[in-house]
Amino acid sequence: MPSRRGKKSKFKKVLIPVLKWTSAIVPVCAFIYVLYYYKQFDFLKPKAQVKTETKVLDQSDSTLAALGKSEALAAKIHITENEWHLVGGLAIHTMTVENTSESPVKNLEVEFKYLNDVQAVVTSKIVTIKTPLPAKKSTKVSELSVGYVNNSVVGCDVKVLRARI
Numbered sequence: 001m002p003s004r005r006g007k008k009s010k011f012k013k014v015l016i017p018v019l020k021w022t023s024a025i026v027p028v029c030a031f032i033y034v035l036y037y038y039k040q041f042d043f044l045k046p047k048a049q050v051k052t053e054t055k056v057l058d059q060s061d062s063t064l065a066a067l068g069k070s071e072a073l074a075a076k077i078h079i080t081e082n083e084w085h086l087v088g089g090l091a092i093h094t095m096t097v098e099n100t101s102e103s104p105v106k107n108l109e110v111e112f113k114y115l116n117d118v119q120a121v122v123t124s125k126i127v128t129i130k131t132p133l134p135a136k137k138s139t140k141v142s143e144l145s146v147g148y149v150n151n152s153v154v155g156c157d158v159k160v161l162r163a164r165i
Contacts, residue, residue, distance in 0.1 A: 073163040076101040077108060080138065082158050086149065093144040095158070099133040106132055108163040112146050115155040122153050126161065 035041060081096040091114070099105055107130045114122045125146050133139050 071162065073101055073103070073105065073165065074108065074160045077105065077133070077160045077163055079110070079158045079160065082156065084156055086151070086153070089148050089151065091146045091149045091153075091156070093146060093156075094140070094142040095144065096138050096140050097129075097131075097133055098138045099135060102135055103165050104132060104135045105163045105165060106130070108133070109161040111159045111161050113157040113159070114149050114153040115157065116152050117154050119155070122150055 076099070078098045078100065079095050080098050082093060083095070084091055084093040086092075091112070093112075097108075107128055109126055109128050111124060111126050113124045116122050127144070127146055129141060129144065131139060131141050
């Protein structure tokens with residue numbers, strides 16, 4: 001009569017590897033099912049190509065026309081007064097800007113050229129002033145900090161470059 005011990009060892013030899021493989025495969029399958037259930041396999045699908053189309057309706061929509069309008073508008077804006085002083089190397093300006101155009105201006109770009117005692121340009125800075133300027137009126141812009149300038153600066157030329165409506 002065969003011993004029972006031999007049957008148990010054969011059963012253990014088969015059952016243990018089956019349990020090991022099952023414990024490794026079941027969590028992986030569960031993880032894949034969870035990804036599938038919550039639709040997380042979108043990265044496998046080909047992405048739809050985004051198609052854009054640009055149409056220029058007329059010349060007034062183009063950038064060049066906008067720049068031309070900006071420069072034409074800037075020609076109608078004048079800086080009537082420009083007082084400035086140095087505070088710790090920073091140039092602080094107080095100026096009066098006159099808008100002679102028909103439309104109000106939201107912001108404008110101003111070029112500041114700082115001159116030394118022989119009227120040579122020491123440094124040049126471009127600053128965007130975001131103070132709204134009403135049409136056909138003068139506006140005072142005060143405490144405008146342009147930035148660090150050299151102590152050898154004795155004068156300042158101001159020019160309006162661009163204006164935006």
